[in-house]
Amino acid sequence: MANTLAETLTDSGLIWRNGVPLRNLCHWKIGGPADYVIEPRSAEEAAAAQRIAREANVPFLVIGHGSNMLFDDAGYRGVIIKLGSRMSRCRFSGSRVRAEAGIWAPMLARACAGRGLTGLEHIVGIPGNLGGLLYMNGGSLRQSIGDAVVRVDILDGQGNIAAVSAAECDFSYRHSVFQEKKSIVLGVELELQQSTPGEVRRKMLDILRERREKFPLDLPNCGSVFSNEPRLYEAYGPPGMVIEQTGLKGARIGDAELSVRHANFIVNRGRASSADVFALIRHVRRKVLERTGFLLHCEVCYAAPDGRCGRLDAFL
Numbered sequence: 001m002a003n004t005l006a007e008t009l010t011d012s013g014l015i016w017r018n019g020v021p022l023r024n025l026c027h028w029k030i031g032g033p034a035d036y037v038i039e040p041r042s043a044e045e046a047a048a049a050q051r052i053a054r055e056a057n058v059p060f061l062v063i064g065h066g067s068n069m070l071f072d073d074a075g076y077r078g079v080i081i082k083l084g085s086r087m088s089r090c091r092f093s094g095s096r097v098r099a100e101a102g103i104w105a106p107m108l109a110r111a112c113a114g115r116g117l118t119g120l121e122h123i124v125g126i127p128g129n130l131g132g133l134l135y136m137n138g139g140s141l142r143q144s145i146g147d148a149v150v151r152v153d154i155l156d157g158q159g160n161i162a163a164v165s166a167a168e169c170d171f172s173y174r175h176s177v178f179q180e181k182k183s184i185v186l187g188v189e190l191e192l193q194q195s196t197p198g199e200v201r202r203k204m205l206d207i208l209r210e211r212r213e214k215f216p217l218d219l220p221n222c223g224s225v226f227s228n229e230p231r232l233y234e235a236y237g238p239p240g241m242v243i244e245q246t247g248l249k250g251a252r253i254g255d256a257e258l259s260v261r262h263a264n265f266i267v268n269r270g271r272a273s274s275a276d277v278f279a280l281i282r283h284v285r286r287k288v289l290e291r292t293g294f295l296l297h298c299e300v301c302y303a304a305p306d307g308r309c310g311r312l313d314a315f316l
């Protein structure tokens with residue numbers, strides 16, 4: 001008789017749990033139970049997790065810190081592969097650093113500052129893991145993580161571990177090839193420049209101070225919900241300003257609220273559901289479309305219970 005997935009996981013020696021509330025694995029604090037969560041400690045364990053899910057014919061999804069994810073109230077019928085603190089080593093060699101995908105971006109930025117390496121100050125306030133940051137090509141202050149990438153180690157769709165160059169990553173604004181290829185980012189090599197620890201730390205403190213003033217960091221949120229698009233920006237400004245000018249700041253459905261501090265953030269006022277967030281996003285898009293003729297697109301990703309995952313607006 002074939003083993004159940006739970007038996008296979010027990011035999012594998014991987015670290016796994018079942019029935020894990022996804023609200024505990026994401027910043028929005030929303031989401032029902034995932035059938036299985038695996039936390040690999042190495043590239044080989046990540047490959048084993050992917051292979052086991054494939055052989056069991058269940059969907060799988062890799063996540064980092066869950067800072068750009070909306071999970072569904074119904075949870076996830078498959079395997080979540082979480083690349084986090086168990087896979088977060090980094091090694092320096094001159095002005096280069098090689099880091100595993102699970103390292104928390106602010107920790108990596110601080111480790112670089114300690115060595116006087118400049119180039120990653122802009123990620124010090126972004127609460128995601130390096131793999132998720134790569135996937136999103138995230139960044140701030142008109143910079144993106146892709147600017148510093150030399151190469152990326154991946155697990156491809158066939159389960160092979162391979163290296164891809166920065167050019168092959170096809171980085172552009174909040175885009176990388178990993179959004180289409182569905183590879184798992186395992187580690188990254190970055191090239192930085194030499195400065196001094198004091199100078200790098202000073203820049204980071206300025207950035208953190210500015211972010212504390214601008215963003216509603218006291219309530220669960222997922223950062224910017226809608227992406228900044230050049231045509232909209234030129235005509236009306238960034239999405240937060242457009243939403244505010246549409247009179248929607250503070251609008252609330254259930255416990256999901258457009259932050260009064262920054263209208264491109266949706267905060268969870270307590271018991272927000274994924275349905276509340278969906279309804280609020282639909283409402284904002286309709287009102288902004290009526291006023292400006294522009295349809296807002298989502299930066300935030302959504303994982304459906306049946307295993308599909310992508311930018312949230314693909315599911316509206």
Ligand SMILES: Cc1cc2nc3c(=O)[nH]c(=O)nc-3n(C[C@H](O)[C@H](O)[C@H](O)COP(=O)(O)OP(=O)(O)OC[C@H]3O[C@@H](n4cnc5c(N)ncnc54)[C@H](O)[C@@H]3O)c2cc1C
Nearest residue numbers: 064065066067068069128129131132133138139185222223
């Ligand atoms: C308060 C706050 C402020 C924020 N500010 C910024 C900001 O200034 N700039 C910015 O760019 N973003 C910002 N964000 C959004 C978010 O932090 C980034 O998008 C971050 O890079 C996501 O990383 P993560 O590990 O949390 O990814 P997750 O949310 O876990 O996943 C996001 C997507 O990446 C995929 N993914 C995750 N890990 C991997 C991997 N190893 N391999 C392949 N795919 C993977 C997931 O499948 C998912 O589709 C902010 C979020 C919050 C909550």
